[in-house]
Amino acid sequence: MNTHPLNLRNLLKLIPLFSLALLTGCVGIGRNYEGNDVLLDALAKIEKGKTTRAEVLELLGAPLRVDKVNITALTEQSLARYEGEKLTLQIDPALFDEIYVYERKQTNTFFVFTFLFNYYRSDERSDRLAVFFDRDGKVIGTGWTPGRKEL
């Protein structure tokens, strides 16, 4: 009688065990949301050249970001390079124009971790609204990207 632990019969017994092990692991599906929904009804009420910053805030709420040139940093950069005694800076008022950004981000993830094969997929899209203002604080344009519907 063959009593060696690695004989064929013992190895055959391990096949179901290995098959089971190949299936061990996990599968995950995730949805991650970030930011508030953009109020589309309110977006329709915005009129170019008429609606003011205050009205936009009232209609759409607090923006996620207000983009504006950092005047302090701009001044500091100019000062750092200047070696004279007096420095006069003339700043274009256009630099003070603001952009309000509203964004609702969604990330879909799907992963499979098994014994030999791992697969991870993630897709991040966002509904993004940007409202551009002129120097008088009136809307000059709105950009709307409904990115989440691509998911």
Next chain:
Amino acid sequence: MDARTQGTVSLFFQRNTALFLCLLFLPGCISVTMIRHRRGNEITPEKVAVIHSAESTLDDVLENLGAPIEYQRHTDGLILVYRTRAHNVAEYGIDVGRLVSWTDQGQTYSSLLNNLKFIYGNYATDEDRVVVIIGNDQLVKGIAYRGAINDLQKF
């Protein structure tokens, strides 16, 4: 189940329990890993083709391309940037640190074991990008488009 069969089954599990437990905790350690990561909203060449220098306005850009992801203010105008990034990975090998990291809450041992790995990997990252320069008269001064994701290696 008779006593003999029961004994055989019991012996089988006794002999293989350790092996089975090892196999159970091995996922992620010896592996083929594929990652597909995409970030950003789609930019279609058709929508970019509508925009022309010295003809299209800020409104046209916003209407066709939507809200940009980056902005830069300059004294002579505005630069709008749209981008979508994609990252594809295929890795083959052994990574003990990854296995330990699942149970190592403080990440102490997994960081020590980070060097104990053999990984052969293919990585590809690229992006579709549009840059639009808009003058203070709100007319497009220039536009550049680069579509690269479709040609990105998928391994």
